[in-house]
Amino acid sequence: MTDAYHGNSVIENWRNPRGWKAVATILSIVLFITLVGLLVYVTGGTAFVWLNMMYLPIILAAAAYRVPGGSAAALVGGLVLGPFMPLHVSQGIPQDYANWLMRTGIFMIVGIVTGFLFTWIDRQYDSLKQAYDQLALSHQELQRTQLELIQAEKLESIGRLAAGVAHEVKNPLAVLQLGIDFLAISGGDKESAAEVIEEMDTAIKKADRVIKGLVDYSRFEKLDLMVQPLNPIINEALNLVKHEIMKEHIVVESRMSPAIPPVAVDHGKIQQVFINLFMNAVHSMEGGGRLTVVTSQKVLGGEDLNGFFLPPSQFASGDNVVIAEIIDTGIGIPEDKIGKLFDPFFTTKPLGKGTGLGLSVCRKIMELHAGWIGIRNRKEGGTRVTVLLKPDERSVSV
Numbered sequence: 125m126t127d128a129y130h131g132n133s134v135i136e137n138w139r140n141p142r143g144w145k146a147v148a149t150i151l152s153i154v155l156f157i158t159l160v161g162l163l164v165y166v167t168g169g170t171a172f173v174w175l176n177m178m179y180l181p182i183i184l185a186a187a188a189y190r191v192p193g194g195s196a197a198a199l200v201g202g203l204v205l206g207p208f209m210p211l212h213v214s215q216g217i218p219q220d221y222a223n224w225l226m227r228t229g230i231f232m233i234v235g236i237v238t239g240f241l242f243t244w245i246d247r248q249y250d251s252l253k254q255a256y257d258q259l260a261l262s263h264q265e266l267q268r269t270q271l272e273l274i275q276a277e278k279l280e281s282i283g284r285l286a287a288g289v290a291h292e293v294k295n296p297l298a299v300l301q302l303g304i305d306f307l308a309i310s311g312g313d314k315e316s317a318a319e320v321i322e323e324m325d326t327a328i329k330k331a332d333r334v335i336k337g338l339v340d341y342s343r344f345e346k347l348d349l350m351v352q353p354l355n356p357i358i359n360e361a362l363n364l365v366k367h368e369i370m371k372e373h374i375v376v377e378s379r380m381s382p383a384i385p386p387v388a389v390d391h392g393k394i395q396q397v398f399i400n401l402f403m404n405a406v407h408s409m410e411g412g413g414r415l416t417v418v419t420s421q422k423v424l425g426g427e428d429l430n431g432f433f434l435p436p437s438q439f440a441s442g443d444n445v446v447i448a449e450i451i452d453t454g455i456g457i458p459e460d461k462i463g464k465l466f467d468p469f470f471t472t473k474p475l476g477k478g479t480g481l482g483l484s485v486c487r488k489i490m491e492l493h494a495g496w497i498g499i500r501n502r503k504e505g506g507t508r509v510t511v512l513l514k515p516d517e518r519s520v521s522v
């Protein structure tokens with residue numbers, strides 16, 4: 125990250141050049157001074173305008189070696205013109221030794237002042253660089269903290285899901301117990317034993333799937349984007365909250381388009397977004413309702429941008445997007461609260477049921493994916509949450 129700043133810097137590379145760079149720089153300046161000296165000589169001497177060309181090597185020397193460089197070049201550049209004077213005097217061109225010394229003095233002043241100016245630029249550059257480095261560091265720190273916050277929220281949600289998952293495992297365990305009892309009593313009948321063993325096998329696989337789902341979900345990972353289809357992630361999230369959905373007698377309607385292009389996402393984090401959204405929907409429909417999950421793909425039109433308040437920096441009219449919508453028939457959101465939902469710790473739920481971190485973490489996760497999430501009330505009652513992702517570019521057929 126810091127390379128973008130340091131790597132491009134001419135200041136950094138040509139400040140006090142050392143080694144071969146020093147040799148190259150000093151030789152170029154000496155050559156430059158010599159050439160200007162010759163130019164002055166052939167154009168008629170120090171009384172003429174070409175003399176001013178001498179400022180160029182002086183400024184370059186000050187740029188490379190600051191005050192010492194500028195003054196040294198000025199001294200050499202001034203003195204080198206001296207030997208021409210007798211020659212020109214002999215040609216009848218007027219020359220003045222006092223002028224020559226004063227000119228060398230003026231060269232010196234220019235060299236020293238330019239050197240100081242470059243030193244001043246150095247200091248500005250250094251403090252800018254320091255500020256930049258600090259900024260990069262706190263940016264890293266911030267990113268780490270954000271990932272930790274996301275993980276903390278995830279752990280909190282796992283705590284909530286654990287009871288349901290335990291419940292989900294209880295049924296297969298009961299099947300296993302029954303099977304063992306059966307086999308213990310009637311070990312002889314091969315045909316029915318095979319049937320029971322198959323049932324037990326299915327039960328073990330089911331329990332394993334449920335537990336594995338939770339274990340996979342709980343894993344802490346850095347942001348790891350992989351191109352994959354979105355629907356299975358949503359289905360896994362649905363599976364993890366299945367128990368809470370059933371407990372509230374909520375009907376799930378799934379309208380996921382199999383045709384949507386894959387997206388480049390972090391599996392666990394996107395799953396976390398949908399678990400949050402499903403849990404919110406469940407909480408808003410205590411006693412029953414309908415949860416509709418829709419996925420689709422569309423090209424954004426101008427009206428979408430207005431309707432969703434999309435960040436124009438990320439989405440523009442004509443963009444291809446993958447859309448997931450979670451629609452509930454719950455209590456909806458009071459209009460005066462709708463602007464606060466994504467604030468951290470905003471919750472209308474009692475302690476133990478909500479922390480108010482869910483939606484703020486969802487938004488953060490969507491930001492990390494250059495995606496977007498928005499929530500609105502529906503005219504018919506309940507809410508509609510819209511999640512937007514950009515499809516993986518290589519997967520979109522044009």
Ligand SMILES: Nc1ncnc2c1ncn2[C@@H]1O[C@H](COP(=O)(O)OP(=O)(O)O)[C@@H](O)[C@H]1O
Nearest residue numbers: 404405408456471472473478479480481482483
């Ligand atoms: N589907 C929804 N229906 C109604 N209100 C919702 C819905 N989703 C979120 N909210 C409101 O937004 C608040 C914040 O949600 P969230 O950030 O997930 O925190 P929490 O769920 O812990 O309260 C909730 O307390 C609730 O008031």
Ligand SMILES: [Mg+2]
Nearest residue numbers: 400404482483
């Ligand atoms: Mg929540």
